[in-house]
Amino acid sequence: MSLQRIEIHKLRQGDNLILGFSIGGGIDQDPAQNPFSEDKTDKGIYVTRVTEGGPAEVAGLQIGDKIMQVNGWDMTMVTHDQARKRLTKRNEEVVRLLVTRQSLQKAVQQSMMS
Amino acid sequence: MDNESQYSGYSYKSGHSRGSPRDRRDRHRSKSRDGSRGDKSVTIQAPGEPLLDNESTRGDERDDNWGETTTVVTGTSEHSISHDDITRITKDMEDSAHLDCSRHLGVSLAGALALLSFLTPLAFMLLPQLLWREDLEPCGTPCEGLFISVAFKLLILLLGSWALFFRRPKAFFPRVFVFRALLMVLVFLLVVSYWLFYGVRILDSRDRNYQGIVQYAVSLVDALLFVHYLAVVLLELRQLQPQFTLKAVRSTDGASRFYNVGHLSIQRAAVWILENYYHDFPVYNPALLNLPKSVLSKKMSGFKVYSLGEENTTNNSTGQSRAVIAAAARRRDNSHNEYYYEEAEHERRVRKRRARLVVAVEEAFTHIKRLQEEDQKNPREIMDPREAAQAIFASMARAMQKYLRTTKQQPYHTMESILQHLEFCITHDMTPKAFLERYLSAGPTIQYHKDRWLAKQWTLVSEEPVTNGLKDGVVFVLKRQDFSLVVSTKKIPFFKLSEEFVDPKSHKFVMRLQSETSV
Numbered sequence: 239m240s241l242q243r244i245e246i247h248k249l250r251q252g253d254n255l256i257l258g259f260s261i262g263g264g265i266d267q268d269p270a271q272n273p274f275s276e277d278k279t280d281k282g283i284y285v286t287r288v289t290e291g292g293p294a295e296v297a298g299l300q301i302g303d304k305i306m307q308v309n310g311w312d313m314t315m316v317t318h319d320q321a322r323k324r325l326t327k328r329n330e331e332v333v334r335l336l337v338t339r340q341s342l343q344k345a346v347q348q349s350m351m352s
Numbered sequence: 353m354d355n356e357s358q359y360s361g362y363s364y365k366s367g368h369s370r371g372s373p374r375d376r377r378d379r380h381r382s383k384s385r386d387g388s389r390g391d392k393s394v395t396i397q398a399p400g401e402p403l404l405d406n407e408s409t410r411g412d413e414r415d416d417n418w419g420e421t422t423t424v425v426t427g428t429s430e431h432s433i434s435h436d437d438i439t440r441i442t443k444d445m446e447d448s449a450h451l452d453c454s455r456h457l458g459v460s461l462a463g464a465l466a467l468l469s470f471l472t473p474l475a476f477m478l479l480p481q482l483l484w485r486e487d488l489e490p491c492g493t494p495c496e497g498l499f500i501s502v503a504f505k506l507l508i509l510l511l512g513s514w515a516l517f518f519r520r521p522k523a524f525f526p527r528v529f530v531f532r533a534l535l536m537v538l539v540f541l542l543v544v545s546y547w548l549f550y551g552v553r554i555l556d557s558r559d560r561n562y563q564g565i566v567q568y569a570v571s572l573v574d575a576l577l578f579v580h581y582l583a584v585v586l587l588e589l590r591q592l593q594p595q596f597t598l599k600a601v602r603s604t605d606g607a608s609r610f611y612n613v614g615h616l617s618i619q620r621a622a623v624w625i626l627e628n629y630y631h632d633f634p635v636y637n638p639a640l641l642n643l644p645k646s647v648l649s650k651k652m653s654g655f656k657v658y659s660l661g662e663e664n665t666t667n668n669s670t671g672q673s674r675a676v677i678a679a680a681a682r683r684r685d686n687s688h689n690e691y692y693y694e695e696a697e698h699e700r701r702v703r704k705r706r707a708r709l710v711v712a713v714e715e716a717f718t719h720i721k722r723l724q725e726e727d728q729k730n731p732r733e734i735m736d737p738r739e740a741a742q743a744i745f746a747s748m749a750r751a752m753q754k755y756l757r758t759t760k761q762q763p764y765h766t767m768e769s770i771l772q773h774l775e776f777c778i779t780h781d782m783t784p785k786a787f788l789e790r791y792l793s794a795g796p797t798i799q800y801h802k803d804r805w806l807a808k809q810w811t812l813v814s815e816e817p818v819t820n821g822l823k824d825g826v827v828f829v830l831k832r833q834d835f836s837l838v839v840s841t842k843k844i845p846f847f848k849l850s851e852e853f854v855d856p857k858s859h860k861f862v863m864r865l866q867s868e869t870s871v
Contacts, residue, residue: 260870271866286868318867325871 241306244335246297257325257333258292259285259299264318274302276340282306283313283321285337300339307336455524465536466513469543469576473502476550476569484558491563498566505573512580516587523623526812527819530617531586539579546572591616596822597842600625600633604641604835607633612844618828619818625839626810626830630798636835637794639760705755706792712751713784716744722781741775756791764800765791 248255263272265281274284285303288295305313308324316324325333477499480488546568554565594612598621601608609632613621720740723729735743752770756762777787790799812818813836814828824843829836 257871260868262866262868268866287870289870318869322869322871 242298242303242337242339244294244297244299244337246293246299246333246335248331248333249293255326255328255331256292257294258289259294260287261305261318261321261325262286264321265315266317266319274340275304280304281315283316283318299335299337303337303339305335305337309334458528462517462532462536465539465543466517469539470506470510472543472546473506473569473573476546476572477502477566479555480559480562480565483555484560487558487560488562489560491566495563495566498563498570502566502570502573505570505577509573509577509580512577512584516580516583523626525619525623525818527619527817530819535579535583535586538582539576542572542575542579546575590614591620595844596824597844598625598822598839599842600629600837600839602633602636602835602837604636604638609633613822615821617819617821618814618816618826619812621822621841622810622812622818622828622830622839625837629837631796633796634794635764635797635800637760637764638834639763702755702758705751705758709748709751709755709791710784710788712748713788716748717784717787719744719747720778737775737779738771740778741771745771745774752791761791761794 246257248257261283263269263275263281263283267281269275269281270278272278272280272284274286275282283305285294285299285301285305288299288301305321307313308321309330311324313321313324550568553559554568559565591614593614595614596612598611598613599608600611609628611625611628613624616624720735720743723734749767753762756765773790774787809832811831812828813831814826816826816828818828820826822841824841826841827839829838831837
């Protein structure tokens, strides 16, 4: 499986540090409604929206990415709220994400099948 | 502008009533005595005052240990009055005699006017018959029909007036009641103008058309019925729809209530407030007002400030007092601590006494039961409620007395009143809890014995004339000697109600399992 490492520098906006994207999914959510996942039982955390010009876009995050790790913390088996908390820790200015993309997954799968 | 008005609540018949003046004065005399006794709250005790007098603040050295000795106190003590009483009674009687004259005038005027207006239609119909009977045209069925209708309309008018005006009024108002005066003037003008026309057109010219005359009389009765309708609307209906909220606060302990009233004049609103005061507000207990002395005593010692060499006294005094106040505020003040512990201690004491009282009463009530028909009992053993009450009173008397003393309620409940209440509860098969509800919490003033606490002399203090209607922001004060009720008015806001239609089929729900959070 091919993975991407993405380093996002949080942007300070008033009292908050924002990353500039939205997440969906989690073990407490309904995986059938996830438009980005290949496997409709996948309860992982996916990127559903990336704001234009935000820190995430600058760092290279794309919509539909599945986030595997955040700063070493696992994100494949977490609830939605836990995922949010791990991304929005107030004392962290930089988050390092480990993401995987569908196109890469497909390419890998295809290369594995052939 | 009149700032202060007085009125006393002696009952009298208003409107078109005729009562005999003598018994009214007798009633008034006995009530004035009671009223003045109820006014006093702190008195200078003349020597030889009876044991169970009605005043409260003498403290514990007074001998009210009827808990230990359960003999019944005779009733002669309640009617002795001291010198203060006598001077006050004569002053009251002089004042109210003066007021009574003006009130009698009003009542008799209204009565005369009513009589006049009742008899006028009859006079209209009878006078032609008496004066020029031979010249009148005969008038058969139409006239008889009109006679019947006049009779019934007058009967209805009589019943309506009796219902509306012949009522025992609740209070004496300081100023004339504007609407009533207006109605009396209207009736007077109506009757006078009818008489004028009658005199000129019919009597002078000796009109021969009797049916016309009878119809004229019927029209007067109709007009009077309409005036009666106007009276109902002005006096009764207009004030029913709530327009203002009145807040009444008692000045001594802050007990407050809110009331909704409609369009009333200030004096009528004052009477309304008083009617509700007697059954809503807990009874005024002067013993509960002050902080215990131990808490306050520390505040007495203050700072002494000396001025050196300054001649300008006025400036200095304010500066001095400010300095004293500031210094006192800065000093470490532990009186709140003492207050807190004192309160907690008092609370605990009250609860303990209350528990003892409840147990004693419960036990006392188990000693008697109602006589069933099939029980064969010796006639000597059968008691009436009074004797039954006396029999079980002894066992609870001490606990009751101690409890009342702790909660400072002992002036409100004499032994006789407790016995009477016990007898009442036994007669009606009440449980001990029902017997005790009267003593465990301070009830409204009207619950206590009428002679003592229902003082009817109130003073209305207001910056605006008291016949003015209520408006937003009006404040008036109802004063008694020891406390006063401050009443302020607020207008009920205008509500803008809008409609929203919800289709019952539109209530649909989904499980919220896919949420999106932006980070």
